[in-house]
Amino acid sequence: MRDSRTIRIAVMAVASGTTMTLGVEGLDALITSLHERGYTVIAPTVRDGSIGYEPVTTAEQLPRGVGDEQGPAHYRLRDRDDDARFGFATAPSSWKRHLYPPATTLWRAHRDGDGMLLFEETQAPPPRYAFLGVRACELAAILIQDRVLATSAYPDPTYAARRRDLFIIAVQCGSPSGVCFCTSMGTGPRSNEGFDLAITELLESSDPRYVVEIGTPAGQEVMEGVTSQTATDRDRAAAIAVTEGSARQMGRTMDTRELPALLHRNLEHPRWDDVAARCLSCGNCTNACPTCFCSDDIEVEAADGASTARVREWASCFSRDFSYIHGGTVRQTTRSRYRQWMTHKLGTWWEQFGTSGCVGCGRCIAWCPVGIDITEEAAVIRSTDGARAGASR
Amino acid sequence: MAAELAARAPLTPVTHRVVGRRDETADVVTLLLEATDGSRLRYAAGQFNMLYAYAVGEVAISISANPVGDGPIAHTVRNVGTVSRALCELHPGDSLGLRGPFGSDWGLDSATGRDLVIVAGGIGLAPLRSVITQVISQREHFGDVEIVIGTRTPEELAFKEEVDAWRERKDLSVHVTVDRATPGWRGTVGVVTTVLPRVHCDPEAVALICGPEVMMRFTALALLERGMQAANIRVSMERNMQCAVAQCGHCQLGSVFVCADGPVLTWERVEPLMAVRQL
Amino acid sequence: MNALTDELTAHRFFANMDAAHLDVLTGCGRNVVIRAGTSIIREGEPADAFWALRAGRVALGVSVPGREMPTLDTLHAGDVLGWAWLFPPYRWHFDADALDDVHAVVFDAVCLRGKCEADPALGFDLAKRVAGVLGDRLHAARLRLLDIYGPPHGS
Numbered sequence: 001m002r003d004s005r006t007i008r009i010a011v012m013a014v015a016s017g018t019t020m021t022l023g024v025e026g027l028d029a030l031i032t033s034l035h036e037r038g039y040t041v042i043a044p045t046v047r048d049g050s051i052g053y054e055p056v057t058t059a060e061q062l063p064r065g066v067g068d069e070q071g072p073a074h075y076r077l078r079d080r081d082d083d084a085r086f087g088f089a090t091a092p093s094s095w096k097r098h099l100y101p102p103a104t105t106l107w108r109a110h111r112d113g114d115g116m117l118l119f120e121e122t123q124a125p126p127p128r129y130a131f132l133g134v135r136a137c138e139l140a141a142i143l144i145q146d147r148v149l150a151t152s153a154y155p156d157p158t159y160a161a162r163r164r165d166l167f168i169i170a171v172q173c174g175s176p177s178g179v180c181f182c183t184s185m186g187t188g189p190r191s192n193e194g195f196d197l198a199i200t201e202l203l204e205s206s207d208p209r210y211v212v213e214i215g216t217p218a219g220q221e222v223m224e225g226v227t228s229q230t231a232t233d234r235d236r237a238a239a240i241a242v243t244e245g246s247a248r249q250m251g252r253t254m255d256t257r258e259l260p261a262l263l264h265r266n267l268e269h270p271r272w273d274d275v276a277a278r279c280l281s282c283g284n285c286t287n288a289c290p291t292c293f294c295s296d297d298i299e300v301e302a303a304d305g306a307s308t309a310r311v312r313e314w315a316s317c318f319s320r321d322f323s324y325i326h327g328g329t330v331r332q333t334t335r336s337r338y339r340q341w342m343t344h345k346l347g348t349w350w351e352q353f354g355t356s357g358c359v360g361c362g363r364c365i366a367w368c369p370v371g372i373d374i375t376e377e378a379a380v381i382r383s384t385d386g387a388r389a390g391a392s393r
Numbered sequence: 394m395a396a397e398l399a400a401r402a403p404l405t406p407v408t409h410r411v412v413g414r415r416d417e418t419a420d421v422v423t424l425l426l427e428a429t430d431g432s433r434l435r436y437a438a439g440q441f442n443m444l445y446a447y448a449v450g451e452v453a454i455s456i457s458a459n460p461v462g463d464g465p466i467a468h469t470v471r472n473v474g475t476v477s478r479a480l481c482e483l484h485p486g487d488s489l490g491l492r493g494p495f496g497s498d499w500g501l502d503s504a505t506g507r508d509l510v511i512v513a514g515g516i517g518l519a520p521l522r523s524v525i526t527q528v529i530s531q532r533e534h535f536g537d538v539e540i541v542i543g544t545r546t547p548e549e550l551a552f553k554e555e556v557d558a559w560r561e562r563k564d565l566s567v568h569v570t571v572d573r574a575t576p577g578w579r580g581t582v583g584v585v586t587t588v589l590p591r592v593h594c595d596p597e598a599v600a601l602i603c604g605p606e607v608m609m610r611f612t613a614l615a616l617l618e619r620g621m622q623a624a625n626i627r628v629s630m631e632r633n634m635q636c637a638v639a640q641c642g643h644c645q646l647g648s649v650f651v652c653a654d655g656p657v658l659t660w661e662r663v664e665p666l667m668a669v670r671q672l
Numbered sequence: 673m674n675a676l677t678d679e680l681t682a683h684r685f686f687a688n689m690d691a692a693h694l695d696v697l698t699g700c701g702r703n704v705v706i707r708a709g710t711s712i713i714r715e716g717e718p719a720d721a722f723w724a725l726r727a728g729r730v731a732l733g734v735s736v737p738g739r740e741m742p743t744l745d746t747l748h749a750g751d752v753l754g755w756a757w758l759f760p761p762y763r764w765h766f767d768a769d770a771l772d773d774v775h776a777v778v779f780d781a782v783c784l785r786g787k788c789e790a791d792p793a794l795g796f797d798l799a800k801r802v803a804g805v806l807g808d809r810l811h812a813a814r815l816r817l818l819d820i821y822g823p824p825h826g827s
Contacts, residue, residue: 107405109447109490116429117447117488121405153653154404154638267669294642297635301448308448315641322643325633326473327824336671340645348648420823473824515821545821572816574743579771582731582746584815587808590684591748605820 018220020228021235022199022210027059027085030169030197031132033225039130039167042098044091049077051091053098053131062133063088070177070251070362072371084208086133086201089177090361094290095131095138096145099162102314106297110307122309126161132169134195136188137180137361139170141290143194147353148293167218170195174203174242178251179362181375185254187359189246197223200239211239252375254360255382260347266381267339270389275377276335278370283316285364285372286341291357294322317341342374404638406445406490407432411483412465417551420472421516422481423457425465426491434494436460438501438523439629439657442493443637444468446479453634453652454480455520456494459527466491469519469551495637497657499524499627501531504599508536510592510621512585512612514543514604518551520629521603525559532564539566539592543585543608547571547578568592584608586615594619603629610667613660626660647672676701676777683724683777684750685801693794700783706774712753713768719756720781725749728774732766741767745809755802757781 022030034041035057043056046063056062062085067078070089080087105122112118134142142163149159173182173189182188191198196219199210211231214220231239286292296315301308315322318337323330331337349357358374365373413425427433436442441455452474458467472481483489501524509528513521528535540559544550550569560567568588570581581588585608594600600616602609609628616626632644632651639650647666649655666672676698680686686694701724706712712723715734723730727749733741744766747753753776756764762781788795 109406109445111447115488116410117406117408117490119406119408119490148640152639154401154640156640157404267672293640295636295640296643297451297641299448299450305448310451312636312641315643317642323633325631330632331671333671340672344645348645351648352650543821545819549821570746572819572821576740576742578743580746581729581748582743584812586815587812590750607815607818607820611815 018214019231019236020212020214020223021231022212022226022228024059024083024085024207024209026210026226026228027062029226030222031056031059033222034130034167036225037222039128041130041132042095043132044086044088046077050075051077051088052093053091053095053133056132059085062086067175068177070179070366072179072365072373073368074371075366082203082208083206084175084201084203086171086199087175089173089175089180090135090137090363092288092363092367094288094361094363095134095142096290098129098131099142099166100145100149100156100159100293104158104312106310106312108307108309123157123161126158126165128165128167129162130167130169133171134168134191135171135173135361136191137173137182137185137359138290139168139191139194140182140185140187140359141361142168144291144353144355144357144359145293147355167222168195168197168215170198170215172198172200172239172243173246174201176246176249176251177362177366179365179373180250180360181252181254181362182360183247183250184252184256184375185356185358185360188243190243195219200242202235202238202242204238209235211235251362252365252373254358254375254378256356259356259378260350262382262385263343263347263378266385266387267343268389269381269384269387271377271380271384271387272335272339273389275338275372276333278372279334279338280369281318281320281334281337282369283318284367284369286316286318287314288363288367289345290359290361290363291345292316317344342377345374346378402434402493402495402637404492406443406451406492408488409466409491411485411487411489414484417469417553418549420481421469421519421551422472423467423469423519423551424480424483425467426489427465428491429488433463436466436494437498438527439498439520440494440496441520441637441656442466442468442491442495443634444470444476444480445490445492446476446483447489449479450476451490451492451635452476452480453495453631453637455629455656456523457519458523459530460523461527461530467523469516469522471516492637495652497653497655499601499629499657500599501527505534506536508593508595508598509538510541510594510598510600510616511539512541512543512589512600512602512604512616514585514602514608514612515545515549516551517602517604517608517629518542518544521601522552522555524601529559529562529565536598537566537593537595538564539594540568541585541588541592542567542569543588543604544569544571546573546575547580548575566593584611586611589615589619592619594621596620596622598625600626602626606631606667613664617660623661623664624659627657628660628663629656630658630663631656676703679703679726680724680777683726685724685752685805689797689801693791693797696787696791696794697779697784697798698777700787701777701779704776704778706770706776708770708772708774710770711767712770712774713764713766715764715767717764719754719762719764721754722757722779722781722784723753723776724779725751725753726775726777728770728772728776730774731769731771733769735767741769746771752802752805755806757784758799758802
């Protein structure tokens, strides 16, 4: 098992005095306060019929009154009958594209006058990001990716630099979707650590109000630039009720009892053939997944040939040549590649990083073009544990 | 088995110059490399470096000579792809990039005082040459040393002069066998497994095997039949390697990252992984 | 107890053979030394003997016109030479030459076949051992067909 120190972010006790409330104008003030401290604020915003995480400058850009409906191979935005700013579940893309960009230059090379190769590291100063609206499942995903990219034996410089200065405003989830199963994975709907601030949106009155929990001294400091009220007991109880309500509305469940062992002893289960007949090996799931980290290192030569760059791009284990070694590809079939993805995500991830790779966000279900549901696949294997293709029993 | 190295490997290549070149066979070249900045990291036999050919790419190549000491680092490259072909075209004076060292080593430290059975198949002799040369330099630390080398034909045997020198030694038992004899060959003909019945195998001996996966599989089985233990049999695995630091994901074999948990792994750990097709 | 029995008990092919059976078999055998370079077996000739090698090497091959005989296999101390003596029409399939001076126990095939017919238990044991040798050699031959050290496919 790999070394699995997580980045510990000091969490102050959520006691009376460290919980405040804000009105909607307070969100604007919060964004302004962050700008004044040099942060680029990334927040959900409506784009192309879905919700993306983009830089925002005012709270006006948040998805006001927007909700979503999600199911296997199904994602639609819908109008809510209130003015919630965070009334949806997960977006098609995750926060990982801002911490672990889809393409990064690792280093460059060129030849000097004598033909000698010279290498230079290319580390642009990292942006200072503040993520506004990180759901519990997404925060869990960031903490999981930390184990792969930040606290492993070789921290990734780009990820580590962006992560170090990252300011996180979690949103305690009040709007799970039909594909959600964070409660099964133990990752939500409420975040208890890992954030600088956490907000819960209360929708009892015509204008939303926000209960704000302080998570770190940095969070405390940012809130000093924002006018707020102390939260009442009733406010705090209402905030807890939001996530308790969400926990009862999960779209799906995943039975995680001894899941790694279950998958490990069913590597030849006939269900893999069944799913392979449906799977297009398109890799949408790996693209959407907030914990997937696989990448390709490619060579990008300048047009004039005077220099070249080593670029890391997102990759997917579903690509046919992902496992190519001289002479051929190890995982030649969709069957073996789907099996690799699922048994890694739910199984071998534990041995490698000490945690599951799945946070129960359900993106892979919504964004699979044929609606393959990882919870259903696991359930079928569990209920037919030990089945072999062609077995007479 | 991961070597505890003083310094971590750099992530950006370090410029190295080719200071020596030897054509081993028609498609195999050994390159001797020195860093242009004079640096020299500590390497252990069994580890590999990522070698970079300008504007072509990187490839994982095992260290192929005694890694202990201050001399140039040797890598033996077989021309099987675009990057390896570019490396095989380098000559003294040319430069390339080197990142490393990475991976687990053959674990000679844990084999002190024990017998060694070293079985090399084809180009697998290159990574094992590093440990054989190290064993020779510390011969008194080990018991009986049996070396079995399998190759396709006599012409395709790499390091011919060195293998002959090893055969001359009284303190090593060296068996060379070919899959296909060519006229004039007076030696053994047959796969390496047919040689093993004549090799001394102590139950506490340590076996080091390197070659194509099929060869390693059958060799390990034959050694188990000879009474060796799965925990004492070590193989060197190979998978697609790009980052070499357990982050790109390509080299995974079950839960194993071959670049970091391997490439040297015990048969005990590898056998169940090898048993699953297309894992 | 035949003097040969002690020697053959140590030979891998006869490992753990019933002592009484071994005694019967050695009645068909005698020690022999074959000088290096001697042709021991010729393809097509009657398969009338069976050798348990104790020292020295034997090269197996087929004769190909215009070429020195390509060696397909080498046999060493502990191996056995010849199996066609067990199956009609009892004719050798390959050539075999002594690479070094070879010390072996040679068994007369007619005698061996007679002993096997007379004692089915002995015959079955001997047949199983020969089948085991054939299986190992088939396995090894198939591995060589894979040409695993050759250029990777697709490269």
